[in-house]
Amino acid sequence: MLRLPTAFAPGYRLATAREVHCWSFGLVTSARRPGTNSWDQRLGTLEDERIFGPLRDLECACGRYRGAVNRGMICDRCGVKVATREERQRRFGHIDLPVPIPHPLGDETELIDAVPVLPAAFSGSSKGGGLARAYEDLLEAAGRSRGELRGSLRRLVEELLPVVTFAHEWGLGESSVLVRGLVLASQEETAPPDAGG
Numbered sequence: 001m002l003r004l005p006t007a008f009a010p011g012y013r014l015a016t017a018r019e020v021h022c023w024s025f026g027l028v029t030s031a032r033r034p035g036t037n038s039w040d041q042r043l044g045t046l047e048d049e050r051i052f053g054p055l056r057d058l059e060c061a062c063g064r065y066r067g068a069v070n071r072g073m074i075c076d077r078c079g080v081k082v083a084t085r086e087e088r089q090r091r092f093g094h095i096d097l098p099v100p101i102p103h104p105l106g107d108e109t110e111l112i113d114a115v116p117v118l119p120a121a122f123s124g125s126s127k128g129g130g131l132a133r134a135y136e137d138l139l140e141a142a143g144r145s146r147g148e149l150r151g152s153l154r155r156l157v158e159e160l161l162p163v164v165t166f167a168h169e170w171g172l173g174e175s176s177v178l179v180r181g182l183v184l185a186s187q188e189e190t191a192p193p194d195a196g197g
């Protein structure tokens with residue numbers, strides 16, 4: 001069984017779907033399409049700049065708005081905010097699961113129905129290939145059986161757990177971001193009231 005290291009496990013609880021949606025800048029629905037270069041073919045994927053932030057400093061994805069004079073503008077064509085690439089270290093996406101499934105780090109009664117997608121700075125980094133594949137496996141499994149969905153979620157957690165553990169043990173600033181990738185919220189965060197969606 002997968003477990004969160006006891007050194008920091010008491011500080012966390014499962015995140016609710018509402019929290020996952022609050023953290024997220026958009027829903028990831030499909031795998032990347034290799035060889036596509038236009039912004040509109042990247043919508044809803046791990047390369048969607050509307051969700052994860054601009055690839056180029058102070059420039060929207062379609063190029064209509066650029067430069068400091070347009071900072072903060074959201075392009076009316078591509079939907080991307082004119083901001084710096086630093087946004088890519090902060091902006092989460094999410095994947096909605098078709099059915100609630102048990103969290104790989106919890107017991108059978110602890111169900112989750114939404115999974116945060118870590119900022120592009122992680123999944124798009126030189127070491128992030130396995131993580132990006134794990135998210136896309138999860139997207140593909142969403143159309144298959146509950147068993148396959150559970151297997152994919154488990155592989156995602158297996159991919160992330162060593163990184164989260166390392167970040168915590170080394171006291172890295174990113175640890176509070178990374179831990180959300182495991183669908184965990186800090187005990188100190190107050191869960192927003194569940195208004196039924």
Ligand SMILES: [Zn+2]
Pocket residue numbers: 060061062063064065075076077078079080
């Ligand atoms: Zn644009």
